[in-house]
Amino acid sequence: LHTLFPYTTLFRSRRVEIIDQLLLPHTIAWETVSTVDEAFAAIKSMKIRGAPAIASLAALGIAAELLAVLLSGSSSPSFPLDSLSNPNELLALILSRTAYLLTSRPTAVNLLEALTRIEAEGTLAVSEGSSGEELARRVVDVAVQVWSEDKERNQRIGDNGAKWILAKLEREGSIEKGEKISVLTVSGSVARAPGGDRKSTRLNSSHHPD
Numbered sequence: 001l002h003t004l005f006p007y008t009t010l011f012r013s014r015r016v017e018i019i020d021q022l023l024l025p026h027t028i029a030w031e032t033v034s035t036v037d038e039a040f041a042a043i044k045s046m047k048i049r050g051a052p053a054i055a056s057l058a059a060l061g062i063a064a065e066l067l068a069v070l071l072s073g074s075s076s077p078s079f080p081l082d083s084l085s086n087p088n089e090l091l092a093l094i095l096s097r098t099a100y101l102l103t104s105r106p107t108a109v110n111l112l113e114a115l116t117r118i119e120a121e122g123t124l125a126v127s128e129g130s131s132g133e134e135l136a137r138r139v140v141d142v143a144v145q146v147w148s149e150d151k152e153r154n155q156r157i158g159d160n161g162a163k164w165i166l167a168k169l170e171r172e173g174s175i176e177k178g179e180k181i182s183v184l185t186v187s188g189s190v191a192r193a194p195g196g197d198r199k200s201t202r203l204n205s206s207h208h209p210d
Contacts, residue, residue, distance in 0.1 A: 016060045020047045034068070036061045036078045036097045043104040043111075052154070055110035056147040058101045062094065062118060063143035066136045084132035091126050094139060095119055114146045 015034035022045070023029050031047065033039050039061025042048050048057050065076040075081045078097050083090040098115040105111055121142040125135040169175045 015064055016057065018042060018048050018057060021049050022047055033057065033061060034064050036065055036101060040101055040104045051108050051110035052150045054105055054108050055114035056150050058111055059114045059118060059143035059146040062097055063140045066140050070133065070136055084136060087126050087130060087132045087135045090132045090135055091122050094122050117142050117146065
């Protein structure tokens, strides 16, 4: 798992945190997701919305359970420990979980794309003779990439939006050139590893540029 070192927060906790969007805007409540079933429930109930956020949560739900098996040496709800010794069995379990997750929001294009990537990587790993542990690690890698790529896209959207607002205000004379203001841009799903002593990966929809 050393190739995923930047994602040590997810490794340490094997869980994800999401904002329950059903309670917005009056209440901000974080909910923990650590299994595929919990990810399914959050998507199905619309606690998390927005195609990229849905895809990220589904992918990280799979990653969280696989990491739990890899790092704790015990079974997770979706993946028995002994499946690590049988890559074909593990792949079958992964494919059943991706098929299940897709039914949470069948029309979400990003969800289908993310799950297809996971399925393709798992199938390729088995065809190349990977062990069960190697298969699990490769699937985790792709799942985390889904989240990371979305985070980077939304970071760029937020940065560009903030720059546009600042430039517009400067042109209008509302602020002095070079003056700094606080700008909040909403740009889909942004996942981040929180600071302090919180030990989970968070999914939210806010970007705060400097």
